[in-house]
Amino acid sequence: MNTIFCCEGCATVYELLSSAGLSGYYALNEQPGSSLKKTYSDHQFDVFDDEKVVSKILEFQEGNICKVRVSLPAIHCSSCIFLLENLEKIDGHVHQVRVDFLKKQAIITFEKDDQFALKQLFILLSRIGYPPDISLQDLKTTANKPKGSNRLMYQLGLAGFVFGNVMLLSFPEYLGFEEARNQFFLGYINLALATPLLFFGGADFIMSAYRALKAKALNIDVPLAIGIITLYFRSAFEIITNSGEGYFDSFSGLIFFLLIGRYVQQITHKAIDFERNYRSYFPISVLRRRNNVFETISLDEVGISDVLFIRTDEIIPTDGLVSEGTANIDYSFVTGESDLVSKKTGDKIYAGGRHKGHPFYMIADQSVDQSRLTKLWQEDVFKGYKNRGVKLLDIFGKYFTFAILAVALFTGVYWVYFDETTMWYAVTAVLIVACPCAISMAPPFTYSNIMRLLAKNRFFLKNIQTVEHFQGIDYIIFDKTGTLTKHDSYIVKYEGKNIDVQELSMIKSLCQLSSHPLSNAIAIHLNDVESLALTNFINHVGQGIEAELLDKKIRLGSSEFIFGSHSNQLESQVFLEIDREYKGHFTIQLEYREGLKELFSTLYKSGFKVGVLTGDSARDDKRLREIVGPETQILYQQLPIDKLTIIKELQESGKKVLMIGDGLNDAGALRQSDIGMVVTDKTNNFTPACDVIIDGQEFVKLPQYLYFLKRSKLIIYGALLLAVLYNIVGLTFAVTGNLSAVVAAILMPMSSISIILYAITASSIVFYQSKIIK
Amino acid sequence: MKIIFFLIVLSLITATGFLLAFFWAVKSGQYEDDITPSMRLMIEEDMIEKIESKPNSK
Structure with a gap:
């Protein structure tokens, strides 16, 4: 055998695979698999002997057949799919495996018996190089998959169906065959088609507007809802009284486009999970000694005065005292300092450090949820949603609603004097044509295109709102270890x-x-x-x-x-x-990192205030000062809680803070800041709690990214201006009482489509101007 | 002209059929993962035997 492997682990995998006839794994890609330098002890999965834990993880169980969805971060190429989906060749207990490449998950169906259960499945996966990533978080949440995520797809399907058919049935009208409408009850067919759409597609927008009004606020959904309701009832009235053809084509088109906007808003970045919390870092089980018997328990079960056995490379799960042996703790997770701290018997140790060295025993003096580290994580910032500024579109929506109502009122008063019969016709036409479909589509399309362009360069935004939050940023805070270094x-x-x-x-x-x-x-x-x-x-x-x-x-x-x-x-x-x-x-x-000097001077030129907060001591002050320049404020020996407090104070003095860290010891600060950005050199397997993830190599281009993100506001303004122009054109038809169904049916889709095209083109042009790509 | 009636009804039934097909596709999860199936396609059914017949390919 002349095959050469990087390590013993990979060679073992090869033997295992070739004996199962799965050598095809090595033919699909040049170098499949990732190096198995890290070893996994089988004890790691001892907690899955516990039926209670197992039942929380299993998605489905009937008799001995179990189904589980596990996260396998090592999935990275087509060879992985080949290997995992042929897992039954290695162990017959496995019935079927389906890999979801993008989410790096596998859905595994297996049959359990005395020798084989969930634990053995995980050991098997680890042996072939795919250690499952099970965090405490998974045990807490019962449902892995959010229900109702398909709702939008159904709505979109229905809206497309209705839109297409109503358009088709309205064609005779467009061409002027008025008698066709009466002869074939086309109006009634349209009414029948549109009614389910009002309840299944349109209702969401009406409810959103209702909630806004109830909270005494006006958002863009209010004029939308007015438009939808007016369109539907006026069309129904016209058809039933046989006084006109109705606007059901515009109605269904409107809802279809609005739903597309929502869809675009939703699909960006399914792959990266930004919602991790401290539980992801913690081990899920720990070894407890009771009456000289060792048992694996899950973290939740740790009680006060339990004796815990901590092995090398394990994270201290809770506060306590060292009872036997010596602990050597790497607290870089908490403080950012990489030096080892040595603790002897009787010393107090705190949760969150990683133990290096010989195993030792500790006595827990707090249960896991109360420990000091958890307290930091559970500061108020972690509860509820970040309280950040009002959305640009909502401010616009407020004035827009008032303007439309004023125009409608004016139109009504005018026609009462001149021609009462036209009054209702004109007023409803105003409300219909002013419906801000195009306006509400501008931000989602612009922002999602921005996110797409950025993601291509390994700069990932959590969601569309994040782009908006970048606008006000005027203070940037850097962490040192892992960020600047x-x-x-x-x-x-x-x-x-x-x-x-x-x-x-x-x-x-x-x-x-x-x-x-x-x-x-x-x-x-x-x-x-x-x-x-x-x-x-x-x-x-x-x-x-x-x-x-x-x-x-x-x-x-x-x-x-x-x-x-x-x-x-x-x-x-x-x-x-x-x-x-x-x-x-x-x-x-x-x-x-290289290029930091330039980065800081560019930031100052662009008018940002900059600070550095670090858990490290001042021993490196000279070198750091040279890089960041004389204006930067540097604070040393900051604990995570100090960082959080400083950011809070800055915010209280009216600053909008962008915090940039590595996501380990500054997660609290990242959450507190207006935007938390994490610099990581391995975007694939590490996704901490934050709003933005930036690749380490892209980090020096930060000023260019900020320039681009701030520019995006102008694009939105442009889109809004364009939409308002369309509205003025439409309103001139409506106010004069000349809005025919054909005009409405042309104007509405045209404005929406041109806004989408504008948003995508403009954001791409600005992106290339920002010199992010050289 | 009666044929028009027939055609309208026929077209609506056809379209409804497509709509239901779409609903079925969503329900069966075809829109949840649109990357993996394309990669799975590249894996040959007979990959296992093929490799065993020419050992030490690398």
Whole structure:
């Protein structure tokens, strides 16, 4: 076998697949699958032994046949579909698998028995490289799929059907065959077709207007609803009294176009889930020791004074005390500091840190929901919807409604004096022709085209409203770690005596044995160096590491570890000793992204105020100051809750704040800000709570993106102007009492379609002008 | 002219048939995922045997 694999995991997968006759997996794509460097312990899924938990996850169960919908973030190519949908070849318990590529989900039907249940299914998936992503959130929500999402599709189908048929049946009218209407009851057929549409399509808009009026507000749906109602009843009246042909073609067309607008608004970005909360980061189960028996329990069941067993790389689920062993906690999740904190028996530890090192025991002193981290997450900002400005369209709608009512009143008064018989005809015509269909379509089409253009460049907006919220932004706050600096990318410098190649190999090999972030940084730095097998490795937790090669002893660690005395360490430094001789030290700094200097100066030129909030200490002040410029306010050692408070204060002083972070330790601040933006170097598998996700490589183009988003307001204004012009044309027909069904039937679709074309063209032109693509 | 009556009714029935077909398609979930089926199409039914007959292709 001359097949070469990157790691043991992938080789195992290959063996498994070829024995099941599924080698086709490797023929579909050049390099299918992602590297299996991370190992998954089978214990991870122990919680699924619990029937209660299982029943929450299963979508459907009848007898032994179970159906489950699981999120598999590793899905990324057609080979994945091939492999997963042939899962029954690997294990006969699986009956059927359907993959939803866009959502990265699989719907799996399987038969359970004594040997095979949900847990074994998850282990199987993990073994072939698709570890299921089950978060506590999934356990909380009972329904995975929102019901009624198809409603709009049904409405759209009905509206299209009615629109087409009514148009067809109105044709004799357009061509002037008036006798046809009476001869074939065409009017009554139209009435019969339009009535269900009023109740199933139009009712939503009328209800929305009703709710707005009830809340003593006027939005764009109010004139829409007036238009819909007037159209329907006047047409019905004309047909029943045989006084005219009615406007059912305009009526059904109007609703059809309005529904298309809604649909466009809805379909953008199904793929990215922005609604994750803190629960997604937490483990779903934890090992509890009770009377020397270990049991896996779900987080909700953790009670006060339970003894919990925390393994390497697990997240501390709740506050408590270390009871046995030593905890080495990476709190970067909470504070942004990447240094490990060492806690001995009896010390207090807080939820949210990730434990590195040997397993230890802790006694919980709070249940999971009350812990300190959860409190931060459950600040009021997380409840309810963000309270943000009124929608542009609603402000417009208010004045628009008044204007239309005034015109209608004026028309009515005028005709009462001159020709009473025309009065109702003219007034209803005004209300019909002024119906702001085109106006209400301008924003959804403009914004969704903007979102589409941005998403192509890996700048993802949560929804259409976000574009609008960008308009007022005048203050930008950056987080440092992971935002201004690159993820897991360090500058490593060595100062001291010369070291030879063999010694370099020793350093690298030693660092590879430790999971400490600084060791990782050095190991990555020495990428090209060969690795050696070292013996007698000892990890002095929180201090340093040592090992031997033949009789050469190498030690690496803090100054205290090497010299025995504590010295002032200004930056992250690692000291090196080989054969009891001090050699020198490594200085490790996080690497800043390229082009930041330019980014900050452009932001100042565009008139933004800028600040940096970081959980880190001021040890890096000089370098940071050089990048951000003298005007920027920098605050160090900010806890997540401090960041949140500062943003709140800025908002109270009237600022509109854009917060840019990495979504880990600043999620509260991201939520509080007017727009929370997350910079991520892996958009595919990590989607924190925020409004915008921007790819790390696109980050330096931020000023261009802001320019484009702010410009989008002009596009909307243009669209509104165009719509108003159409209205003026229509109104001149209506006010003079000359609005025939044909004119209405031409004007209405024409205005809507031209607005859509305008919105898409204009936003594309502005996008290319903003120089986001060079 | 009676033929027109017949044609109107016929066209309405046909159109209603299409409408119901559309409702059925929505209900059966055909609009929920419009990416995966296109990728699934590229996977050959006989992929499994085909590969086994020429080992070590890579």
